[in-house]
Amino acid sequence: APVAAPAVKSVAAPAPAAKAPVSEAPAPAAAPAGSAGSVKVSSPMPGKIIAVKAAVGQPVKKGEVILILEAMKMENEIVSPQDGTVASINVTAGQTVEAGNLLATLN
Template sequence: RAALAHVLVLTPRSAELHEKLPPKQAPDTSKSILSPMPGLVVSLDVTLGQEVKTGQQVAIVEAMKMQNIIRAERDGTVKTIGPKAGDSVAADEVLVEFA
């Protein structure tokens, strides 16, 4: 019968000002392919300007001695490529960005 609560303790003035803050907008990642985990980029299988189809292999990221194939979630044209093969990446780091 445990409960989890997120509590924010503020002074009355801070609470009044906190209510006036606009909600934080999440970044738009609809045109990006992010690394799902920290790891090492084994290969990037796309080039700048290349047309990519949904489900096409974009990169291979190695994490915990396992190679994970990263596929495109939608069609697009490659605008930028973040890391190179052999680079380390963090979770949610941009691998490829579409135009």
């Protein structure tokens, strides 16, 4: 008699691998190093922060992943809009955010 093997599927896991090359492509682009004031990084959609990839004081390049936001069972990479230094991280892993919430600031 045929034996049915259980099918195991991971729905959310492939999402980061598919998005990673997209965010890494613009990384070499140059941005003004001495930008005046702080640049705010806001949530593009409601969701839950599942990972904080940058720390306060850490230098980041344009396109570098600073946070991972889970929304609609997809992992979305929140990237730095320019070269700079992380001035603040305003969220923690596990925190729920709304669209427009301040996630981080850069100098």
